[in-house]
Amino acid sequence: MAENKATIILLSGDMDKVFAAFIIATGAAAAGMDTTVFCTFWGINAIRKDTLTGKSFMARMLGLLNRGGLRRLNPSKFSFGGMGRWMFSKMMVDKGVASLEELRETMIDLDVHLLACKMSMDVMEITPEDLIDEVEGVVGVAKMIKEAASSSIQLFI
Template identity: 55%
Template sequence: MSEEESHQKSLAMVVMSGDMDKLFGAFIIATGAAAMGMEVTMFFTFWGLRALKKNVSTGKTFFGRMLGLMYGGDITKSNPSKFGFGGMGRWMFGKMMGNHNVSKLIDLRDLAIDLGVNMYGCQMSMDVMEIPQESFIGGVKEPVGVGFFLLKAQEADISLFI
């Protein structure tokens, strides 16, 4: 077996957006890559951190609590980037996707964990947004800095920013 044949392909992805449609894209790509046997690293930063959160309040300072209230909730509270319709867009797109047998976002995230996708929160974003590690779901790795992600991206066969 040649070195190229024995090399496990890998995907490194930054997930900065917390928009429903972008999270769908991120998790569909991640689960597809993992199902193909690729090593997958997802680095969640800023608004993308919502995908890792439980439905709990966060923030210690006034600004942190305000941010937690205004952008609180878990992955099920993510709205589409377009056609939000005051919250109706999430319901409408969920209904349309269900009619076409597309998994729910929360199920795709759980599948990613089951497939061994490595999910990391950005330590700096967590500090700024006052989101503690304890507010994350099970299966999320210890928080890391951008340097860790850049090493993974440098070694990866595919790198994406969503």
């Protein structure tokens, strides 16, 4: 049965999509919905501390390419080696829109559940210590399916 819940599966690490995920999660939580953001693949960057991780050559190489932390996300278009990110951030600040960091704080204040995908973390050699402290848990796909199946909103971003 669908309950008053929202589940967002965040695979993307693109700035605009992480932004959309955070805005939707904040909106759902503000509307009184029990809201979960399940971060997988590149989406893990949205809940990572700003550090390099992984010990193997593969993981180090992926870590170099895939630097964590909200301040390093590029939009899905018009990246221009970071120029697009700067342009978007500046326009959002100019228009009084909350930054990704502020939105994440608001999500946490509104008790949005932040979960990380266990398999993605294993593959990318990211440890729980690499994630921000507010992440509630590192879980498998079964837990995510269970949440999504009982939610009245489920979105894959």
